[in-house]
Amino acid sequence: MLIFARFFISFKTVFMRNAIVVGFLMLLSWVSWAQTCTITASGGWSSRVCNETGLAPGAGNTIVINPGVTVTSNSNNQVLHTGNVIIFGTLDINHNNVVLNGNLTIENGGELDLTDGNLSLGTSANCGYTVLVKTGGLIDIGSTGSDRLIICGVVITRGGGGCGTYPTGSLPYCEPTGGFTGPLNLDETGDAGRTFTWVGTTSNWTTASNWSPTRTTLTTEDILIFNATGAIKNVTNVPTQTVGRIQVTGNSAYTFTDTSPRVLTLTNTNSVVGPAIQIDNGSSLSVGNAGNALSLNLPTNGFGEIGGQLNLINGNFNISSATLTLHSSASPLARVGGQVTVNASTVLNFGNASFTGGPTIVLPNDIFVASPITISGLTINRTNGVTLGNQAITVNTTTTHTLGNLNTNAAGSIRYSTSATSPVESANSHIVGVAEMALRAVGTGAIDFLGFSMSAGANNIGSMTIVRRTGPTGINTFNTNQSIASTWNVTISGAEPAGGRNLVFRWLPAFDNVTSSINRFQSYIFNSGPGWTALGPLANLTATSPLRQTAAASTTRLNDTFTVTDETQVLPVDLLYFTARVVKEGIKAEWATSKEEGFDYFVVEHSIDGVNFSEIGKLPSAGYNTNTKVEYSYLHLNPVNSINYYRLKAMDLDGSFEYFGPIAQSFSGEKQIQLYPNPVSEGYLNVQLNFNPSEDSRLTILNMHGIEVLNVLNVDVQNKFEANNLSKGLYLLRYSSRDFTETKKFIVR
Helix, strand or coil: CHHHHHHHHHHHHHHHHHCCCCCCCCCCCCCCCCCEEEECCCEEHHHHCCCCCCCCCCCCCEEEECCCCEEECCCCCCEEECCEEEECCEEECCCCCEEECCCEEECCCCEEEECCCEEEECECCECCCCEEECCCCEEEECCCCCCEEEECCEEEEECCCCCCECCCCCCECEECCCCEECCEEECCCCCEEEEEEECCCCCECCCHHHEECCCCCCCCCCEEEECCCCCCCEEECCCCEEECEEEECCCCEEEECCCCCEEEEECCCCCCCCCCEEECCCCEEEECCCCCCEEEECCCCCEEEECCEEEECCCCEEEECCEEEECCCCCCEEECCCCEEECCCCEEEECECCECCCCCEECCCCCECCCCEEECEEEEECCCCEECCCCCEEECCCEEEEECCEECCCCCCEEECCCCCCCCCECCECEECEEEEEEEECCCCCEEECCEEECCCCCCCCEEEEEEEEHHHHCCEECCEECCCEEEEEEECCCCCCCCEEEEEEECHHHCCCCCCCCEEEEEECCCCCCCEEEEEEEECCECCCCEECCCEEECCCCEEEEEEECCCCCCCCEEEEEEEEECCEEEEEEEECCECCEEEEEEEEECCCCCCEEEEEEECCCCCECCCEEEEEEECCCCCCEEEEEEEEEECCCCEEEEEEEEEECCCCCCEEEECCCECCCEEEEEECCCCCCCCEEEEECCCCCEEEEECCCCCEEEEEHHHCCCEEEEEEEECCCCEEEEEEEEC
């Protein structure tokens, strides 16, 4: 404990005097500490290592040599350290066979002086170490035969006879005149990562003089900087090439293009060197053009940071098995024709400890190549959170909620695979919208996921899915009564539990809606009906912080929708049921009421995404005021070949209304195209598809002579054409895509 106190005081003193941030790593075990200590006075290594603290340079410790301090080796065959060394001052090696088993970083103003001895980083049998020379740093190797830098058996000497090239790089085995000056990265393979800054007196990437220093000899470790010094920022003739990393900075906007499809592959995985791709806040990079794709590939186990914007005009950004951090701007990813590729090892971070500010990040629609995508994990660490586009994201581990909300929707939901754990949400960071637990085996066991908790039981219920809706989409409104802003839709594959299961519901106070935690609460179940039916008795919450938690309520039905409210917002039970089923002609929605008072009519609404609904039918009341059961049905003749969502809007005579649903029903039938009105005389000709068109779809209108009068590329499920633009006569409307073509006749009067 005394050693710890002395170290902390020394750390604070050095920090205040030198204004140098020294890392304080505590790999805590009750056997050893991994520490960072500082050399503040010149002298021999043995007498100056951590001299102010009295700490020994044990394995895993990091040693920092302060500015203005010169430390020398003490003897031949000396092992300096087993751990990392960071040089702000000078490390003078004046003995032979001096060894450092760790990484060596030479900061601005720092120097490694090998004028009278040699330094080995590891041996050929003990590799994995890196020498990183930052801007303003220097490695100076003497001219005698014993002056050498050896990295895992690769020998670097001063220029002269015997100079060769590295095993996998092109930098010679000898030091250039003036020493190695940063930025430079040497690793155990002998690769050299040299920094080149684009000055762009012309636009041609391959012109060596467009780089500073002149880029004639290329390596796969090259670091390419694009900043305000580039005279021309539209970079052309970008070749297919492998480089270490790319950084766009200095509030600059660059474009990369070529006359043929190209791929830039990035290799750097060293966190000390920096992200493989880094686009700083205020800067942007656009890749590709309308005719030719230019793709970017991140390295396996690498990482990238985008605080400005990467705009994929044409070409993919392949994250693969890497980590991508998006921060600072509202649109770090944008697209015209390009997309992002991920896999099950990808990690997405929205913000991090260093970048928590900025507006809400909004992912554009269709940004990913596949949908839904599957990644390893996702972290939210951003004050204003993130909003997903129209593509669902499945995670194999979990979503980590540190700061800010994750806003989702029916199409762009967050999903948890069978290997994922339930997210830990808080008042400062939670999911607003749709979250789903993928189908997983439950059997007779218990489950606790997304606030839905079910006890174990004797009956085998098979597998289960849970869809939770929070925020506005989670509120169930019935006249003046409302539920909390959380709804759980549960589906099981096996038989309903005849012996019953106890259910408990949990939610954040942010989703209380109109309820009050001091009141008694009631759980509700829908289809077990009639309508919303009480599940268990009114009871006080068993917990109120950090999550609200209801008392357990038993049910013998799990294929249902559940919600919760308090005793001041008791839900009515007028609707007995609301279902939809596939029939030969399409989808038939069916419902029944047990009571109608002052009721006028039902509006049937349809949606293809579960969010945006439009009216497709209207049915009048069977009697305005009745206490008997009344059954209704509506046949939807043209559903889409996908999931169809339906809801009811019940209108009263006084103009008030309430919603029921939504419910979902999948449909798979023949592709159909419907035109209406036909004939058309004024207004619009409507073209409706019962399927989602592919990207290559087009609609063409031909006159009676076969001449094309209109061609539309951006085809949607519903399309409108102004009839006044067409002369009277017979026309053909042709839909065409790579997998489906159909022609319809229509008349303009």
